[in-house]
Amino acid sequence: MQPRSSVSRRAIILGAGAVAAWASSPARALLAQAGDGGTASADLDALIAKMTVEEKAGQVTLMAAAWAGGAANALNPTSPSKSSFQQQLADVRRGRVGGVFNGNGAEMARQxxxxxxxxxxxxxxxIFAADVIHGFRTVFPMPLxxxxxxxxxxxxxxxxxxAVEATAAGIDWxxxxxxxxxxxxxxxRGIEGAGEDVLxxxxxxxxxxxGFQGRSGLTADDAMAACAKHFAAYGAAEGGLDYNSVDVSERTLREIYFPSFQAALDAQAATVMASFNELSGVPATANHWLLTxxxxxxWKFDGLVVSDYTGDFELIDHGFAADEREAAKLAFLAGVDMSMQxxxxxxxxxxxxxxGDVPVARLDEAVRRVLALKAKLGLFDDPFRRIDPKREKQRVRTPQHLEVARDAARRSIVLLKNEKDxxxxxxxxxxxxxxxxxxxxxxxxxxxWNVYGTDADAVDLLSGMRAVASDPQSIVAVDGSGIEKPIAGGIEAAVSAAHNADIVILAIGESQKMSGEAQSRTDITIPVAQMALAEAVAQTGKPIVVLLRHGRALALHGAVKEAPAILATWFLGSMSGMAIADILFGVASPSARLPCSFPYESGQEPLYYAHKNTGRPNPPGPRQDYKTHYREAPNAALYPFGHGLTYGEIxxxxxxxxxxxxxxxxxxTVVASIRNSGRQAAIEVAQLYVQDITASITRPVRELKAFxxxxxxxxxxxxVRFTLKRDxxxxxxxxxxxTVEPGKFRLWVAPSAQAEGVSDMFVLA
Incomplete structure (x- = not known):
């Protein structure tokens, strides 16, 4: 906790009148008595007792900042404007708003x-909140x-x-x-998560x-409350269509979709966000079974539950609520404490x-959770603890932060293929x-989905390559095509450049707008214009290294699939060009592994390694009649979960x-020996998989247990040494x-979910 004098030290910035008003406020007087940043329930109850019903409703209302920051206006479906900032200030004065999100930095928060x-x-x-998904001003690789x-x-x-950068701009949550x-x-929207595997x-x-909350407590001025989202099964949307219905069994929920939320709560995540989707006919935002x-x-979660952006409004379009009033009632009684937007x-x-349609006790409960979060964040002790315009400039994009961004980007690049080294x-x-x-x-x-970072501050591939190469002038760049449309004369210029080169680096893939929220695709392939470019360049016969720019696993075809070297470079953030150059020139060896499986064809989706056997599995080898298989693709991934090569030979x-x-x-105790027989140092990710051969509930063909x-x-x-226990x-x-059932199990220590590695059977007695 900061010393109480921290408020008075800001007197010059804030004005003596404002500081005096806060110091003598009812909220300050009541909650200053409580320990640990003012979290004692008696003090919260005393404050709640002084509130009108309208003020309570204000505390559980969260709105987009009228003075928005960065790309917030473009990202939000409906955007306020700076012209409405005075109206929002009036709502704050009347106690009609408990917090705002995606605002415009410390000065906005200060006002x-x-x-x-x-x-x-x-x-x-x-309370000031924001979407800080993969970095603030220093942008890191997308989470996937x-x-x-x-x-x-x-x-x-x-x-x-x-968190260090965002909190300097006034962000608490x-x-x-x-x-x-x-x-x-x-x-x-898979870009925001960790992929297909539960572990x-x-x-x-x-x-x-x-990382977001820090290990020193939420009152630290560089700690911000985390929010585990989206509860639950948002990633199971039918057809991969964003916001679509989800209908999965309770078993699937508990075994696949719940564990990562439980892990987040075990790590003391302060808040949870309800998901957009319905679940077995009941929208998550009004799902009492799920939220209560x-x-x-x-799970005994006692923190705050917030809706997603207009999630309660969407109960009407779901056909679950007749009007606004009923939607508010259903969401609130189901367990959504705070309504967003x-x-x-x-x-x-x-x-x-x-x-009498909503008990006052339920309203007080939700308000208590909002106030408790503010108290845990130290806002009742010093409401300006994270609002410091000077610190906002000092903490962002430091050389140390950019070096970590470069390292993180290098360690996120997956070498998919590297023929003849x-x-x-x-x-x-x-x-x-x-x-x-x-x-x-x-x-x-x-x-x-980056609100505060910009491409203008990032390093492109050409700049990175020329910075790392010994002879920058040996590198030329030609666009060749647009992302989804051809460029007049582009292919001709690209072919000419390829003929004059010894090696071609072909950087193709998706635009930023082709991945993320509301960007579902039926065909997860390289756009047609870029494929035409790839085929033309391949005809030159020059060795090609494909750099994929993408927010998801892709189905690769033609010249792209057949290229001798392929790297998955995703969206890597501020230091993209430097990190890719480091890998290409061997300054660093690739060490990342796929968190999601690359299909042969889009039509294989959903595709994941931990699938079940059917009653008619196709045995290894050619497709057999009346067995489980597609006509056009193998029952496998082109590049499976866990796959990734190095510059060594493992x-x-x-x-x-x-x-x-x-x-x-x-x-x-499981011990496996791994040798690097190559000429380069390498980082290997050894993965331990298990299959329960026979069980009272059918089990996946493999499950990752450790790495x-x-x-x-x-x-x-x-x-490498692993220890397996009964649990x-x-x-x-x-x-x-x-339950755990005795019987036979197969075990692999392998470099991917499809690789054999080394394998044997064991018995659980």
């Missing part, structure tokens, strides 16, 4: 907090890409830096991390919550309480042609499981209770 703490009746501080690092320490580090499991790559999703959820029975009663709570809760490239002696719509210009770099050589017997109270990152020198062999083999039985 609003002065009104809240100096001119409103009870002088309750506002960063999950490919298989390194939770990196995810915590980048989230910590995001972050609408992240998204912890949805995404198994259909047509769904564009990786849990680990990354834990890391990002700890599961979240509150079973619709304004329904401030408009309708007072009348609902007056009519085409990579790494020599830093001199070769003429290199950079071809494609993503090779030059400060655009399409930071990725979807060989899994030996597996030792001792007796191969796991007893009820014992442990099974380890190891560094191998050329010629070096190392052992690692738990699943939900027919009675929906956790």
């Amino acid at each position: 609003m907090q002065l009104v809240a703490t100096g001119k409103s009746r009870l002088k309750i501080p506002l 890409a960063e999950a490919g690092s298989f390194d939770p320490a990196l995810a915590e580090q980048t989230a910590r830096i995001a 972050n609408f992240a991390p998204m912890v949805d499991i995404a198994r259909d790559q047509r769904w564009g 990786l999703g849990r680990i990354m959820a834990d890391a990002r919550v700890r 029975d599961i979240l509150r009663r079973q 619709s304004g329904f709570y401030i408009r309708h809760l007072p009348d609902l309480v007056k009519a 085409l990579l790494p490239l020599p830093r001199s002696g070769k003429r290199i042609a950079l071809i494609g719509p993503f090779v030059q210009g400060q655009r399409e770099l930071i990725g979807p 060989v899994y050589t030996k597996l030792d499981m001792g007796t191969g017997r796991l007893t009820a109270g014992g442990e099974l 380890q990152r190891i560094t191998l020198k050329p010629g070096e062999t190392q052992q 690692d083999l738990t699943f939900l039985g027919q009675d929906m209770q956790p």
Whole structure:
């Protein structure tokens, strides 16, 4: 907690009158008595007792900042304008708003907090929230890409830096991390999560919550409350269509979609956001079973639940509520404490309480949660603790932050293919042609859903390559085509550049607008104009390195699929060009692994490695009649979950499981030997998979149970050691209770979910 004199030190900025008003306010007087930033329930109750019903409804109302920041206006479906800022200040003065989000930095927050703490009746501080998904001004790789690092320490580090920068701009509360499991790559919003796997999703959820909230308590001026979203099963939208219906079994919810939320809450995430989708016919925003029975009663979550943007309004379009009043009632009674952007709570809760349709006790409960969050964040002790225009300039885009961004980007790049060791490239002696719509210009770099970072501050591929190469003039750049449309003469210029080069770097893929929220795709392939470019360049016969720019797994075809080297470079953020150049020239070795499976064809989606066997599985080899298979594609991924190459040559050589017997109270030690027989140092991610061969509930063909990152020198062999316990083999039985059944299990230590690696059977006694 900051010393109480921190308010008085700001007197010059804030004005002595405002400070005096806050110091003598009812809220300050009541809550200053409570320990730990004013969280004692008795003091909160005393403050609530002084509030009118309208002021209570104001506290549970969250609105987009009228003076919006960065790209917020473009990202939000309906955007306020700066001209309405005075009206929003008037609402703050009247106690009709509890907080705002995606505002325009410390100065905006300062002006609003002065009104809240100096001119409103009870002088309750506002809370300032934002979407800080993968960095603030320093932009890191999109979360899906960063999950490919298989390194939770990196995810915590980048989230910590995001919090340090965002809190300097007055932000108290972050609408992240998204912890949805995404198994259909047509769904564009997978960019915000950790991919298809439950274990990786849990680990990354834990890391990002700890990074955003810090480890010193929420009162620290560089801590911001995390929000686990979207509860629940948003990633299971039918057909990969955003906002679409979800209809999955309770077993699937509990085994696949709930665990990452439970991990976030175990990490003490302060808030949870309800999802847009309906779940088995009941929209999540009004789903009492989900928000109260599961979240509150079973999991004992006592924090704040907020709707997503106009989520309660959308109950009407779902056909679940007849009008605004009913929508507000249904969402509120289901368990949504705070309404985002619709304004329904401030408009309708007072009348609902007056009519007896909403118990006042429920309103007080929601208000208490809002006030408790503000207290935990230290706002009742110092409402300006995160509002400091000077600090806002000092904390952002520091050299240290940019170096971490470069490292994170390097560690997010996946080497999918590298025939005849085409990579790494020599830093001199070769003429290199950079071809494609993503090779030059400060655009399409930071990725979807970034409110405060800009492409203008990011490094493009050409700049990065020339900065790292020994001979910058040996590198030429030609766009060749647009992202979705051809350029007049573009292919001819690209072919000419390729003919004059020794090596072609083909940078192709998706625009930022093709991934993210509301960007579902039926055909997850490279756009036609770029494929025409790729085919023409391939005809030159020059060796091609494909750099994919993308927000999802893609189905690769033609010259792109057949290129001798392919890298998944996603959207990497501020230091994109530098990081890609580091990997291409061998300054760093690729170490990332795929967090989502690349299909052969779009029609395979949803595609994920942890699928079930059917009763008619097609055995290895050619397709057989009346077995499970597609006519056009194998029952496999082109590049599976966990896949990723290095500049070394990795060989899994030996597996030792001792007796191969796991007893009820014992442990099974698994030791695998891994050798780097190549000439380059390498980082390998060894992955432990298990299959329960026979069970009372059918089990996936593989499940990831653990992984380890190891560094191998050329010629070096190392052992990786895993420990399996009985609890690692738990699943939900027919009675929906956790169970473990004795029997045979297959185990792999392998470099991907489809690789054999080293494998054997063990027995659970």
